[in-house]
Amino acid sequence: MAELLDHGLGPVRTCIGCRKQGSRSELVRLVAQGNGSSAVLVDVRRRMAGRGAWLHPSEKCLALAIKRRAFGRALAGAAETGAVERYLMPGTPLVEAQAPTGKPSKPESGSEN
Numbered sequence: 001m002a003e004l005l006d007h008g009l010g011p012v013r014t015c016i017g018c019r020k021q022g023s024r025s026e027l028v029r030l031v032a033q034g035n036g037s038s039a040v041l042v043d044v045r046r047r048m049a050g051r052g053a054w055l056h057p058s059e060k061c062l063a064l065a066i067k068r069r070a071f072g073r074a075l076a077g078a079a080e081t082g083a084v085e086r087y088l089m090p091g092t093p094l095v096e097a098q099a100p101t102g103k104p105s106k107p108e109s110g111s112e113n
Helices: 001-004 057-066 070-074 083-090
Strands: 012-014 021-022 026-032 037-042 051-056
Touching: 012 026, 021 026, 021 057, 037 083, 057 070, 057 083
Parallel strands: none
Antiparallel strands: 012 021, 026 037, 026 051
């Protein structure tokens, strides 16, 4: 690890999915939302308060982290990974997608009364 720091790669972090080490710039920082929530958030700017976990931005590492239940261990019980999945795989529907309510998202033209 000292050799990596000597070559100017900066701080070394470990991916919670594949368990391989990489520089901060190669990994995405994750934090627990807090306030009693079990949600995991992506800390894009790497400035959010609290303990952070690190993950390679790949579907493979995300799947490994979910399979290993690594989010809950790294972030004290946080397990809701929807925000991480949306960040890493935009456009891919979540398995836990909400059921439609049957209400239109916008009122039809002329029905605003």
